[in-house]
Amino acid sequence: MRALNHHRITRKLALSGAVAAAGLLLAACGGSGDSDGTAHGGRASATASASSGASAGTFNDADVMFAQMMIPHxxxxxxMAKLADGRAEDAEIKQIVAAVEKAQDPEIRKMKSWLKAWGKPEATAGGHGGHAMAGMLSDADMTDLAAAKGREFDRKFAELMIAHHEGAVEMAKTEQKDGKDPEAKKVADDVVRTQAAEIAQLRKVLDRL
Known part of the structure; x- marks a missing residue:
């Protein structure tokens, strides 16, 4: 009888142990599944978020258009600045030419790097959706400027660069208002500040030429 009771107790303990083990196994599997699911999902979400932050989250269409239009501008x-070499006579015109080259070449490289990072082309196949680039010179304007020398070049350069800068300021102000990317908006701020100052300087040069 004692042996029978001992056998029943042993079976009961074994059964309880098996149930407990199964419960632990299920909990472990469930926990592992949930943990992995959360972790993988979290990692996937974080990766997607980081990706969108780098390619979609930090910029919008206005930023893309600003870069695509400002590069050729x-x-x-x-x-225009290159044409001044051997043609410009006025010291202030030469000073402005140097300032344009110093500021705008690095900005072009910077804007090209944005478009590459954003996965956008430097120019759209269909142009700019009807958005004209304000202040751009015609081929005839460039030909006339190249044909001028000395004081005549200085005057033409000042007149054309004023209009050109005004177009850039207009585009930069649109970026300030509609853009999203902090770096693009900073370049827009720089364009407005520096080119507005050069417009004022060029107007003074015109007044005395």
Whole structure:
């Protein structure tokens, strides 16, 4: 009888142990599943968030358009500045030419790097959706500027660069208002500040030429 009771107790303990073990196993599996799911999901979410932050979260369409339009705008300003070599006569015009080259070449490289990071082309296949780049010179304007020398060049350069800078300031103000990317907005701030000052200087140069 004692042996029978001992056998029953042993079976009961074994059964309880098996149930407990199964419970622990289920809890472990469930916990592991939940933990992994959360962790993997968390990591995936974090990765997606980081990715979107780098490619979609920090910029908008206004930032893209600002860069796509300002690059060729700046490139034309540099072309104008290059024409001053051997043609410009006025010391202040030469000073402004140097300032344009110093500021706009690094800005072009910076804006190209943004578009690359954002996965956007430097120019859209269909142009800029009807958005004209204010202040851009025509081929005829560039030809006339290249044909001028001395005082005549200085006057033409001042007149054309005023209009060109006004266009850049207009685009930069749109970026200040509609843009999202902090670095793009900072460049827009710089464009407004520096080019507005150069416009004022160029107008004074025109008054005395």
């Amino acid at each position: 700046h490139e034309q300003a540099l072309s």
